[in-house]
Amino acid sequence: MDAQKIKTTIFNVILLVIAFITVVPFLWMLVSSFAPNSEIVKIGGSFFPTPSTFDNYRNIQENFGFMRMFLNSLFVSLTVTALTIYSSALIGFVFAKFRFRGRGLLFGMVLSSLMLPWAVTIIPRYEMMVTFGWLDSYQALIVPSMVSGFGIFMFRQSISQISDEMLEAARVDGASDFFIFHRIILPMSRNTISSLAIFQFLWSWEDFLWPFLMINDESKQLISVGLRLFNGQYGTDYGGLFAATSVSIIPVIIVYLIFQKQFISGIASGSGK
Template sequence: MENKQQHRWVLYILLVIISIFMLFPVLWVISSSLKPSTELFAWPPSIFPNEITLNNYISAFQNANFGRYLFNTVFVTITATIITLIINTMAGYALAKYRFRGSTIILVFFLSTLMIPLEALMIPMFIVLKNLGLYNTLWGVIIPPAATPTGVFLVRQYIMSIPDEMIEAAKIDGASDWKIFVRLILPLAKPILATLTIFSLMWRWQDYIWPLIAISDSNLYTLELALANFVGEYSVDWGPLLAMAVLTMIPLITVFLLFQRFFIRGIMMSGMKD
């Protein structure tokens, strides 16, 4: 028993050391965002600021137009996540519980798209975007990546674990297909919906390549494009850049902490039944 406790303490200490090592860059960014510009390049460097200032955050909002970029990113992220949940949930439910000719072929087709590099899809997606008149609009960033094969697969695998007998019982009680989906499937699928929500928020919030292709107007920039825009040809405005980086991290960390219980359960249940 004592040996087990010693091994457990050694494991805990090791995990704490690894956690500190992994979180050190985040701590450094947060600390540096609170330093004045003269202290950022002081030698030897200090982990914690000698003088705490919020000028970098003020500059990010006033001079860097951070509020506009934040609004664009929030709008794109929330709207794309809602559309992603609607499309992927309905498609995953249909592929999991409906038996029709060609359903297996459709599923294989969905999964096969995961093997296509994103770079190979950029040009045809841009051509379609241009022809539809969605270039240089926020909707051009939202709509193309809304239906994801990963999301369809996760939802389908999770809903497969829901017993068919429950659906049959609901049909015997006179429930329509839509009522079964809304009142039975969706409440039972909360863990995978939370998982897909976290994935979608991370994908859209941190997306850089597609907004770079779909947007040229600086007023429509998302936060990732705005951060990249701070890196100039001859200089980098490090203070506001670090402040924007910290503000960009906060929403993702908050969402994960709120939904982590559902996230872990959803990932575990998605692979339980094939």
């Protein structure tokens, strides 16, 4: 066996070990979601509890209104993701293809927003929501997140690679900037759209602190906050928690599967450049 094959084998073994370490906790959680609490916390039992019941999945809906929180999170996350992609693409297009006074300063302000710790903005954002009267509303969760400095930067870099001659040819043919953005820029930015969709949906879906501060009405609460309900004063409902968590990761997996092809293509083309 030559040196290259040995290196490849070692590399594959390392990847398998990392994959095993990553997957086993999720597999344990999934199996445990079908087991009673007594089996999960049993000392001296098998590593994987013996699955024997669907009660955990029934209880999370009957006792905690899980589906309502799930749909609330799905609505907010999808809305935020769609608005963030559109606003980031539009602003990125302006920064990439239009020349105007102060463009560099404005883009520098966008980049500086990426350097601020998110915790620094919590108090000003909270005071703004109180002033607007948006507490206990979806506006408080959606509007502050609909513009992303990270997304603007991604689209600005991506759109800068599109040929100016192509856009000028479209303008000569009578195309407006609105038409160019929707019919040329967006279709040619599929990889960037896919990447930002994955990141933004994940960030919105797992956000805990901001929904915790904004929403007190249980009928509007999100699943990221609702999972804490399984931790009671006198104990934790591990079976219910594992069942709820197992269901809650499904949308994230689906979003990644939908956009993974373009996401991987974008990484490959970026590394090639």
